[in-house]
Amino acid sequence: MDDHLIGILSNIGMISFIALSAYLLLIVGEISFGQQAFFAIGAYAAGIATAMWGWDFWPGLVWGAGIAALAAVLVGIPTLRIRGLYFSIATLAFAEMVRLVFEVFEYRVEIDGEMVGPDGSDGFRDIRYIFENDITAFEYMAMIYLLLAAVLAGFFLLERSRLGSIFRMIGQDHILAEMQGLNVTLYKILALCLAGFVAGIGGALYAHLTTFVEPKIFNVMLGVHSLAYGLIGGLGTAFGPLIGVAIDIGFLESVQFISGYRMIAFGGLVAVLLIVRPRGLLDEAAVNRIRLLLRRHA
Amino acid sequence: MVRTALASLAAASAALWTGGAAAADRAKATVACAPTAERLVYDCRIVLTGRKSGAPLEGAKLVVGADMPSMPLAHNVRPVTATPGGTPGLYEARIELEMHGEWALRLDVSGPLRDRLFHKMHFGGAKGAGTDHQHHMKK
Numbered sequence: 001m002d003d004h005l006i007g008i009l010s011n012i013g014m015i016s017f018i019a020l021s022a023y024l025l026l027i028v029g030e031i032s033f034g035q036q037a038f039f040a041i042g043a044y045a046a047g048i049a050t051a052m053w054g055w056d057f058w059p060g061l062v063w064g065a066g067i068a069a070l071a072a073v074l075v076g077i078p079t080l081r082i083r084g085l086y087f088s089i090a091t092l093a094f095a096e097m098v099r100l101v102f103e104v105f106e107y108r109v110e111i112d113g114e115m116v117g118p119d120g121s122d123g124f125r126d127i128r129y130i131f132e133n134d135i136t137a138f139e140y141m142a143m144i145y146l147l148l149a150a151v152l153a154g155f156f157l158l159e160r161s162r163l164g165s166i167f168r169m170i171g172q173d174h175i176l177a178e179m180q181g182l183n184v185t186l187y188k189i190l191a192l193c194l195a196g197f198v199a200g201i202g203g204a205l206y207a208h209l210t211t212f213v214e215p216k217i218f219n220v221m222l223g224v225h226s227l228a229y230g231l232i233g234g235l236g237t238a239f240g241p242l243i244g245v246a247i248d249i250g251f252l253e254s255v256q257f258i259s260g261y262r263m264i265a266f267g268g269l270v271a272v273l274l275i276v277r278p279r280g281l282l283d284e285a286a287v288n289r290i291r292l293l294l295r296r297h298a
Numbered sequence: 299m300v301r302t303a304l305a306s307l308a309a310a311s312a313a314l315w316t317g318g319a320a321a322a323d324r325a326k327a328t329v330a331c332a333p334t335a336e337r338l339v340y341d342c343r344i345v346l347t348g349r350k351s352g353a354p355l356e357g358a359k360l361v362v363g364a365d366m367p368s369m370p371l372a373h374n375v376r377p378v379t380a381t382p383g384g385t386p387g388l389y390e391a392r393i394e395l396e397m398h399g400e401w402a403l404r405l406d407v408s409g410p411l412r413d414r415l416f417h418k419m420h421f422g423g424a425k426g427a428g429t430d431h432q433h434h435m436k437k
Contacts, residue, residue, distance in 0.1 A: 003377070004377055007377075114349075123416075131412055131413060134412075210404075210416075211416070212414075216368050216400075217370045218370075221368070221369055221370065262396075263369075
């Protein structure tokens with residue numbers, strides 16, 4: 001397979017994690033503009049673990065995702081008591097705060113005569129685990145999709161569980177959910193924790209694929225895109241945000257001939273899609289229709 | 299086909315657990331890009347050396363791509379394979395950017411060693427010449 005194609009498919013896989021992360025919060029009725037913060041925390045934490053502390057990849061990945069989940073809980077406790085637009089602004093402020101912290105965060109150690117570690121705004125270079133261990137680009141892409149399949153399976157189990165029903169109930173009408181005796185804030189913190197963990201996995205994968213991360217990557221643009229994936233692809237199923245990612249990256253790559261105008265064209269496409277299908281391509285109604293169709297043919 | 303894919307996946311998974319031998323040397327790059335007559339098109343000259351040995355890296359396959367860090371995944375350049383420049387370790391590549399601003403050149407090296415390097419550069423705009431990531435090259 002062509003290296004460029006592997007690169008594009010790997011990007012689609014990695015960004016799917018942050019898309020699923022934003023989707024989970026959309027399900028509980030919250031719009032977060034700050035999922036890039038957990039993606040960044042996962043990237044830096046996992047990178048530090050493998051490149052500086054000499055950890056293996058898998059413990060490093062779990063560590064990165066775990067730290068991102070912990071950060072999400074710590075953010076969720078004060079912010080999930082506020083709702084709607086206020087929550088969105090709070091997540092955006094938190095994400096910018098995290099980005100600015102990484103702009104000044106310096107933690108470097110000498111390894112084999114080279115200084116390695118986050119170097120403020122110059123970024124964090126030499127996260128070279130996959131290069132040092134001869135993992136090919138194709139093998140790493142396969143690992144990304146293996147993890148994505150595992151996370152997707154988790155989402156499908158969640159959506160068929162009582163917890164998934166509670167999440168959707170809260171998303172539909174949180175006052176009604178509270179009247180049913182549910183602790184809405186607690187469930188939202190749980191959703192934020194899971195979303196942080198998923199975004200953290202994506203960040204850890206991203207850092208090890210690119211070998212280099214810098215604070216600028218984790219700006220509001222990434223947050224807006226992660227939110228848009230769910231809204232484009234649809235909120236009816238976890239496949240929705242994945243379709244959103246494929247449309248975004250696939251579209252941008254396929255219209256490279258219009259170079260700098262690609263984002264303008266993409267913006268127009270998103271606007272049209274949101275007018276025609278406000279809850280995305282695979283919204284709840286479309287998913288129900290597909291399920292009925294499948295049952296009839298089963 | 300499926301069996302081969304699963305085998306490579308298992309091997310990669312095992313390598314991600316156990317680690318492996320670190321590469322003997324790594325690459326170091328010096329990059330200079332100059333504008334061409336065409337707007338937003340730059341000719342880049344890249345000198346590759348071994349980071350420890352300092353010796354020019356000859357016979358390497360060098361693929362040059364570029365991403366705009368401020369717009370992750372949105373603005374990137376289709377990677378081009380650099381051609382040997384005539385002197386040991388020198389490679390040349392022509393890249394076509396989408397807009398001026400700060401770009402991170404991604405250098406994928408394979409052959410004598412496998413490495414990925416990033417080189418931040420500023421193309422165009424009002425920033426003056428200075429460090430590597432602030433070259434002023436307006437066209």
